[in-house]
Amino acid sequence: MNKGIYVHIPFCKSRCVYCGFYSTTHAELCHRYTKALLHEMELRSSVEASLSHYNTDTVYFGGGTPSVLDLSDMELIFHKISAVYPGNMREVTVEMNPDDVTPQYVSALKSFGVNRISMGVQSFDDNRLRFLRRRHSASQAIKAYNIIRQAGIGNISIDLMFGFPKENIGDWQNDIKTALSLDPNHISAYCLMYEEGTPLHKMLEAGKVKQIDEETYVAMYTELIDQLTSHGYEHYEISNFAKHGYRSIHNSSYWHDVPYLGFGASAHSYNGKRRLWNIDNLQEYIMSVEQGVLPAEYEDIDADTHYNDLVTTALRTCEGLDLSMLHNEYREYALKSASYSLSNNNIELCDNHLRLTRKGLFVSDLIMSDLIKV
Known part of the structure; x- marks a missing residue:
């Protein structure tokens, strides 16, 4: 069976107010972290016999912000994957922020085999972007999208967000309209979440912001579905829309019980019978791998857990359970x-x-x- 590889790059130049993913702003550790990633890939291959027959189908670089890595480090990772986990790479995705996009960077990624870019736009309104503490502007996002297209990347996904405090349906319609004018192959759209421990959640607790009401959420989600499906996008997962032939192959593996490998701090892996997750501490991850010790915990998946996992993933898709x-x-x-x-x-x-x-x-x-x- 073909399987996917996820590579977690936990570095960000700054933290967004809503982000609950494991990340750090300690970019000075990027190269050392890259070397640890390469070592982990070798360690995992040597201690897990089943991985010797691992046929890699997809690779996904997520974060954090993978595009903060130097091209030299990215190239090392791609070479290591090809050497240790070769396969028929149908889809190779790198998440990028608009302000990291340059013709040189995107062209280099393409030369490494990247054929899909997922860009975190979130909004085309500068006020909402500033609220999120995003580093890019709306005009930068549009420019970045065009740079990626001109570099010959034929599969672009953009992330959008709705449900901002004080956002109305007209504001959201404008974001959707601008997104559609770019004609991306794939759109992921999420309601703004107030995850515990994030700056946004603290703002909510302090009464500085107010969540949208359920009626507004329903209206915005309805508008999203109506607009995107009327423009030829398939609503194939609760938050994901794709033009014909452009579903995310990698992410679909999570929803269809396909095994995958995860490398890097806080990354998860799944082989059908066991789930593994690396520690979510950058320094501890690096030190452990440097000492030749895999920094992972695991749980064996019993029948009830497997059933529950199927329910909470497969039901998200248009095919269902x-x-x-x-x-x-x-x-x-x-x-x-x-x-x-x-x-x-x-x-x-x-x-x-x-x-x-x-x-x-x-x-x-x-x-x-x-x-x-x-």
Whole structure:
């Protein structure tokens, strides 16, 4: 089976107010971290016999901000992946911030085999970008997009965000309109989240900002779906839209129970039976790998956990939960647990798949919690 590799680059030039991912601004450690990544790849290959037959299908550089790495470090990582985990690389993605995009950088990435860029735009409104503490402006984002296109990268995804404090439906429509004018191959769109421990959550607790109400959220999400699908985008996952043939192959593996390898601080891996995660401390990660010790913890996945994982991932997709993948006990449990959602048309049963209806998209978390086995 083809499998994906995720490489976590935890460096950022500055922290955004909403970000709950593990990252650091200690860019002086970039090169040392790169060397640790290369060593981890070798260590993992040497201690896990199954990886000797690992056929890499996709590579995804996430963060943090992968584009803060020097091209020399990026090249080292690409060479190591090709040497230790070769395969038919159908999709190689690098996340970039607009302010890191230069013709030289993008052209070099393309020469390394990158054929997909995921760019964190978030908004085309400068006030909202400043609120998020993003370093780029709306005009920079548009310029960066055009640079990527001109460099010959034929698959561009952009991230958008909605649900800002005081944002109205007209503001959101303008962001969608601008995004569509660029004609990206893929759009990921998320409602602004107030994750505990982030500066944004502290602002909320202090009463400095106010979350949008549920009615506004529903209106914005509805507008997103209507606009993008009417312009030819397939709504293939709750937050993701793609033109025909441009679904994210790598991210789809997470939603369809496909094994993957993760390298770097805080990165996760999954082989179908066990989930591993590296420690989320940059210094400890580097020191451990330098000493030849894999800095990972793991959990073996029992039948209940595997079922719950399928529910919370597969139901996010337009295909839904394939009941034929479940043993009888879990299939019966899923159907019984879904009976209420089926009766009120939040879920539909089609071709032996349970999948969210348009109505069910707005209460997906509640539906998944009903189906989870506790």
